[in-house]
Amino acid sequence: MKGQERILVVEDEDSIRQFITINLERNSFQVMEAVSGKEALTRSKTFRPHLMVLDIMLPGMDGLEVCRRLRVESPGIAVIMLTARGQDIDKVMGLELGADDYVVKPFNPLELVARIRAVLRRMQTDRPDNSQIICQGLFRLDDRAQLICKNDQELDLTPREYCLMKIFLENSNRALSRDWLLNLAWGEDFVGDPKTVDVHIRRLREKIEDNPSKPVYIETVWGVGYRWREEGKVAGH
Numbered sequence: 001m002k003g004q005e006r007i008l009v010v011e012d013e014d015s016i017r018q019f020i021t022i023n024l025e026r027n028s029f030q031v032m033e034a035v036s037g038k039e040a041l042t043r044s045k046t047f048r049p050h051l052m053v054l055d056i057m058l059p060g061m062d063g064l065e066v067c068r069r070l071r072v073e074s075p076g077i078a079v080i081m082l083t084a085r086g087q088d089i090d091k092v093m094g095l096e097l098g099a100d101d102y103v104v105k106p107f108n109p110l111e112l113v114a115r116i117r118a119v120l121r122r123m124q125t126d127r128p129d130n131s132q133i134i135c136q137g138l139f140r141l142d143d144r145a146q147l148i149c150k151n152d153q154e155l156d157l158t159p160r161e162y163c164l165m166k167i168f169l170e171n172s173n174r175a176l177s178r179d180w181l182l183n184l185a186w187g188e189d190f191v192g193d194p195k196t197v198d199v200h201i202r203r204l205r206e207k208i209e210d211n212p213s214k215p216v217y218i219e220t221v222w223g224v225g226y227r228w229r230e231e232g233k234v235a236g237h
Helices: 014-026 037-047 063-073 088-096 109-125 159-170 178-186 196-208
Strands: 006-010 030-034 051-055 078-084 101-105 133-136 139-142 147-150 175-177 218-221 225-228
Touching: 006 014, 006 037, 014 030, 014 109, 030 037, 037 051, 037 063, 051 063, 051 109, 063 078, 063 088, 078 088, 078 109, 088 196, 101 109, 133 159, 139 159, 147 159, 159 178, 159 196, 159 225, 175 178, 178 196, 178 225, 196 218
Parallel strands: 006 030, 006 051, 051 078, 078 101
Antiparallel strands: 133 139, 139 147, 175 225, 218 225
16 A cells, blocks of 8 residues: 555445545555545544545535535645536535535546546645745745745645745736636646636635735736735735
8 A cells, every 4th residue: 555645535425435436446546435524534634645535415514514624624635526516606615615626426437536636746746845935025935844924923724825825926026817827736737617716816815915805915917817916015806
């Protein structure tokens, strides 16, 4: 098992869960299963998965609540949500809670494997070996420690939010298109909803702005994307 990437599959329907597990094991992943949200959180602490395949419709604690708690307790674990066809609100809520991607049921097992590999690849890209310190105004990024502080207080960021902040700090005062941010932070092989950029920006603003409804750091550039204001003096929406 050494060297295998660990996947926790959280699905209460036996046939679907076993179908996913068989296909992941065939592709050399180490897999553990959970049938409820509570069991998922418990097993994530002992199994320490690299990624969780998480169904939204679970008995008791649903997948959205699991994702919410996971982002607090184990923010380094990637999450791919399983959603029902046509449930767009579930997709948006999952992304807002920090999910890295989603797959719509019914799905081709090859698609799920491809999504998992793409997310895991991006996670490795987000964690470079070289040390880098970026200091800008109230913010300080330490790439070796994988943390960002504002006023010497560490920000509670997901891996994707950290990646976006690093991109912004390295490209301050430049207008960055949504497609450019998507390719750099999610990878050119990302096949999910492009709106995930806007969802993550909204979450990031809630963590770094004094007033998220009147942001002074991440400015919206209408018709283009976003811009990081180095001095934090210009408000956007």
